[in-house]
Amino acid sequence: MTLSKFSQWAAWAWVVTILAAYLAQFRDLLSSLLRIAS
Amino acid sequence: MSGLALLFLTAAALGYGALLLRACGVLADLAPRERAPWSFALGFGALGWLLFWPAAAHGLSPWVMPGVLAPGLVGLSLLRGGWSRPTKPSNITAALLCLLAAVAVLDLLQALAPPADADSGAYHFALPKLFLAQGGLIFQPLAVEGAVPLLPQMTSMAALGLGGEQGMTLWAMVSGWGSAWLVWAISRRWLSSEWALALALAWKTIPAVIYAAGTGQVEVRTAMFVTIGTLAVAEATVTGRIRWLAVAGLACGFFMAAKFPGLVFAGAVGLTILTLGPQRLRGAVLFSAAAVVAGCQWYGWNWWHSGDPVFPMLWAWLPHRAEGLWSPEAAALFAHAFIGIELAVPRDPLWLVLYPFKATLAPLDAFEGGRSGLGVLPLLLLPFAVWGGWRAWRQPGRLGVALLVLGIAYAVWFLFGPSQRMRHFLPLLPVLLIALTVAAIRVRNMRAPLVAAFAATLAIQIGAQGVFSLKFMRTIGQDRDTFLSEGLPGYEGARWINGNLPADVKVFNSLRWLNYVLERPYFYAHPLYQNLVITADGNNDVARFWRQLRQQEITHLFFLDRSLSGFPLGIDATAVFSAQLTALGCAKELYRGQAVRQLSRTLPDLGGSTFPISVMELLPENCPLELKTP
Numbered sequence: 001m002t003l004s005k006f007s008q009w010a011a012w013a014w015v016v017t018i019l020a021a022y023l024a025q026f027r028d029l030l031s032s033l034l035r036i037a038s
Numbered sequence: 039m040s041g042l043a044l045l046f047l048t049a050a051a052l053g054y055g056a057l058l059l060r061a062c063g064v065l066a067d068l069a070p071r072e073r074a075p076w077s078f079a080l081g082f083g084a085l086g087w088l089l090f091w092p093a094a095a096h097g098l099s100p101w102v103m104p105g106v107l108a109p110g111l112v113g114l115s116l117l118r119g120g121w122s123r124p125t126k127p128s129n130i131t132a133a134l135l136c137l138l139a140a141v142a143v144l145d146l147l148q149a150l151a152p153p154a155d156a157d158s159g160a161y162h163f164a165l166p167k168l169f170l171a172q173g174g175l176i177f178q179p180l181a182v183e184g185a186v187p188l189l190p191q192m193t194s195m196a197a198l199g200l201g202g203e204q205g206m207t208l209w210a211m212v213s214g215w216g217s218a219w220l221v222w223a224i225s226r227r228w229l230s231s232e233w234a235l236a237l238a239l240a241w242k243t244i245p246a247v248i249y250a251a252g253t254g255q256v257e258v259r260t261a262m263f264v265t266i267g268t269l270a271v272a273e274a275t276v277t278g279r280i281r282w283l284a285v286a287g288l289a290c291g292f293f294m295a296a297k298f299p300g301l302v303f304a305g306a307v308g309l310t311i312l313t314l315g316p317q318r319l320r321g322a323v324l325f326s327a328a329a330v331v332a333g334c335q336w337y338g339w340n341w342w343h344s345g346d347p348v349f350p351m352l353w354a355w356l357p358h359r360a361e362g363l364w365s366p367e368a369a370a371l372f373a374h375a376f377i378g379i380e381l382a383v384p385r386d387p388l389w390l391v392l393y394p395f396k397a398t399l400a401p402l403d404a405f406e407g408g409r410s411g412l413g414v415l416p417l418l419l420l421p422f423a424v425w426g427g428w429r430a431w432r433q434p435g436r437l438g439v440a441l442l443v444l445g446i447a448y449a450v451w452f453l454f455g456p457s458q459r460m461r462h463f464l465p466l467l468p469v470l471l472i473a474l475t476v477a478a479i480r481v482r483n484m485r486a487p488l489v490a491a492f493a494a495t496l497a498i499q500i501g502a503q504g505v506f507s508l509k510f511m512r513t514i515g516q517d518r519d520t521f522l523s524e525g526l527p528g529y530e531g532a533r534w535i536n537g538n539l540p541a542d543v544k545v546f547n548s549l550r551w552l553n554y555v556l557e558r559p560y561f562y563a564h565p566l567y568q569n570l571v572i573t574a575d576g577n578n579d580v581a582r583f584w585r586q587l588r589q590q591e592i593t594h595l596f597f598l599d600r601s602l603s604g605f606p607l608g609i610d611a612t613a614v615f616s617a618q619l620t621a622l623g624c625a626k627e628l629y630r631g632q633a634v635r636q637l638s639r640t641l642p643d644l645g646g647s648t649f650p651i652s653v654m655e656l657l658p659e660n661c662p663l664e665l666k667t668p
Contacts, residue, residue: 004483011487014421019494021399022414025407033505036643 043201044208046107047085047193048078053113054088055081060116062284067273070120071226075219077117079262080285081110082213083292083332086189089196090295090335096174103196127231134235137500141242142215144503147510148252149211152203152518154525154639155253156551157183160562162254163206164553166195177343179363181372181567183550185349187336189295190256207252214251217261218242221468224269228437228476236492237475243499244413246464248506256296257464263293264303264447264465271307271315271325272439278316280324286311287325291332298348299451299462304329306446314439368569375566375609380404380457390452397460410461413499418491419474422484427477437473444470509640522555524642528633531596531651532556538629539594539653546571546587548597548612549633549651561590563597565610573612580618584663587656595625595654598633616654624661629653 023030055077059065068076085107092102127135153163161183169175178184190213197209222238229237241247251258267289274282290307293300308322308329315321337347345359346352350372353364382404383389383396398417401407434442444466451462478488513521522529528549535545536557547553548563565573571586587595597612619625629652636646658664 008483008487011422011484012490015418015487015491015494018399018414018418019491019498022417023498025400029408032641032644036641 040201040205040208043197043205044212046104046200047197047209048212049114050107050110051081051085051193052077052117053081053110054084055079055113056116057110057113058084058288059285060113062288063281064270064273064279064285065116067279069223069227070122072223073120074117075216075223076266077113078216079220079266080288080292081113082193082216082259083189083263083288083295084110085196086192086295087292087332087335089192090175090189090339093169093175093192093195094335094339096172098170098173098195098199100199103199107196107200130232131235134232134239137496138235138239138242141239141500141503144507144510145211145214145252147507147513149207150204151207151510151513152521152525153207153210153253153554154522155255158254159526159551159554161553162191162256163194163198166191166198166206167554169195170199175339177339178562179344179349179360179568179570180562180564181350181364182376183564183567184562185340185344185346187295187297187300187333189292189336190259191254194254210252210254214247214258215242217247217258217265217468220262220265221472224265225472225475228472229479233475233479236496237471240413240415240492240495240499241468241471243496243503244411244415244464244467245408245499245502246410246412246461248499248503249410250461250464255461257461260293260296260300261465261468263289263296263300265468267293267303267307268440268443268469269436271310271443272436274316274321275310275314275439276436280316280321283311283315283321283325284328287328288332290325291329291334293465294329294333295336299455299465300333301348302450302455303443303447303465304333306443306450309446310439310443314442363569365569367572367574368566371574371609372566377456380459382458385453387453390449393452393458397458401460404458406459406461410459412460412464412467413495415491415495416467416470416474418495419471419478419488422478422481422488422491423474424477425484426480427473429480437469437476440469441473506640509642525639526551526555527635527649528552528598528631528651529555530631531629531633531653534629534631535594535596535653543593544591545653546590546592546595546597546612548573548610552596560596561592563612565612573610573615578614580615580622581663583615584619584624584661588658588664593656594628595656596651598651599649613652616652619656619661619663620654622662623657624663625654625656627652627654 052074056065058080059077065073088106092098165188194206198206218238218241221241222234225234225237247258267286270282270286270289274280286307290304293303308325311321311325312318340349341347344363346356350364353359382402397405397407398414401411448466532552532555539558543558545558545560546563547556547560550564553560553562563571563573570590595616599613616625631651632648633651634646634648636642637644
């Protein structure tokens with residue numbers, strides 16, 4: 001794997017990981033929203 | 039009428055700001071697209087500054103506020119011309135403009151609803167209403183929410199006076215958009231139209247901005263001062279033009295006059311001028327003079343009335359203080375409860391670095407990260423920005439200088455400030471976001487993950503604003519009383535007071551968010567922030583409680599059960615004292631009701647709890663404690 005390819009994978013991994021970690025703190029709110037919506 | 043008032047205020051702010059920029063000799067240095075947003079930011083401060091003086095002199099007669107605003111219209115002529123013809127927007131630009139318009143519509147729904155934010159009801163909007171009713175400023179001997187700088191609240195006062203309640207809420211909306219306008223205009227120096235619009239949209243929908251922009255909260259408005267202050271000192275440093283330091287001084291002064299953290303920011307800018315600025319000593323003198331003129335009126339006002347310009351922080355050390363307004367007992371309670379609650383992690387270098395990560399990803403309650411956090415975008419951009427920005431490290435440009443100012447301000451506030459709420463760092467965020475984005479997009483071959491980061495952030499944040507706006511959508515066609523009954527716990531009690539008590543009463547009110555809706559004179563009975571009526575039951579001294587009520591000429595009590603007041607037992611003991619007064623024949627209950635505290639006002643289906651509220655009349659003629667009152 002070239003350095004460029006590796007850095008792209010790392011960038012995607014960072015974005016996905018941070019977004020998932022950020023959204024995790026709202027899981028109670030999100031599940032409530034889904035419950036109300038359904 | 040409210041629309042006309044809004045136009046008048048906006049035009050006056052733009053005009054005064056343009057006049058100030060011209061007076062500083064920098065208006066022509068700005069790109070045409072930047073002149074109006076810079077003018078609005080400076081003009082917002084100028085309006086607050088100008089309105090202080092007639093208010094302090096108790097000269098708020100009906101013609102005074104239009105008289106203060108009208109001369110600013112002269113400056114509008116300075117903003118004419120220089121605009122380039124708009125080109126046909128790209129599909130991405132058009133989509134982003136549609137999203138901005140959708141956010142603006144959601145903001146408008148909030149602006150058309152009655153104000154129901156707790157802090158705004160307690161003082162941001164309650165004080166302007168009080169000042170208008172009294173014809174001028176009334177000193178409020180209250181820490182945090184009374185004897186503090188109140189520059190933005192002066193503009194709310196003008197909006198309320200000229201356009202009524204809706205004029206004030208519409209003005210909150212427009213002034214909340216001022217910082218987004220600045221983010222777009224300034225970032226266009228380095229970014230394409232698409233990136234600049236995306237960034238402005240990302241800033242405008244940050245949770246803390248959604249939470250605060252449409253209310254009386256000041257951070258979104260002081261963000262304008264920080265943005266132009268940092269960019270002005272950066273401009274002076276890079277170009278050597280000392281005149282920019284006058285603009286930086288005005289911006290810092292207006293921030294100082296809006297909130298105590300402005301002192302920290304002014305110190306950070308001053309330090310930057312002394313280390314990097316042009317003609318360091320002359321520059322520092324010019325900056326300081328502008329900051330003092332723009333920012334010291336409220337410190338003088340508070341010193342004049344209390345003896346402490348930063349009430350009550352220097353109370354213990356200053357001579358000539360007004361006795362009774364604060365005490366060692368109040369200071370101990372304040373330190374124990376307020377400081378203890380607001381500082382959740384150690385103020386050390388390790389947490390200085392860790393705090394942004396912790397506050398973004400797993401915030402503690404004290405950070406208030408959920409509903410008023412700073413969003414995920416700064417963290418998403420960080421590695422891209424470090425990668426793209428390290429080459430510029432040896433020759434920092436304007437954004438490098440601006441980041442130095444922000445870094446100093448952040449470090450000083452974190453290491454020495456009294457609160458770790460994320461909202462307090464919000465004013466630093468626009469320039470940080472601009473710098474991070476500009477550095478991040480320099481990285482080659484990273485466009486896809488960067489676009490994904492922006493798109494995901496916008497989707498989350500605009501979705502959140504949509505959910506937040508549900509309660510305002512429900513207000514369409516709803517009358518004011520119904521909306522406030524659903525949104526403000528205990529509003530029924532306030533309505534009962536307004537409808538049943540005569541005008542010459544004075545109500546002890548411990549439901550702080552109801553100050554604004556009370557139409558009778560009230561005493562703001564905060565358990566921690568004031569010393570005039572101490573509600574702590576540490577020594578269970580009901581006689582002192584009674585004596586202090588009588589000294590404040592209080593005739594009625596309006597309170598809630600202490601176990602639900604949000605403060606630890608022993609701090610708010612109004613309910614205990616009231617029961618004792620009733621047993622002694624010193625008070626009788628006139629009204630008892632149930633207030634509903636919803637888990638979420640946005641999503642009432644999530645449920646909530648009810649708690650009793652009570653209105654009592656004091657009966658001095660029957661009271662054995664009255665004989666002991668000197």
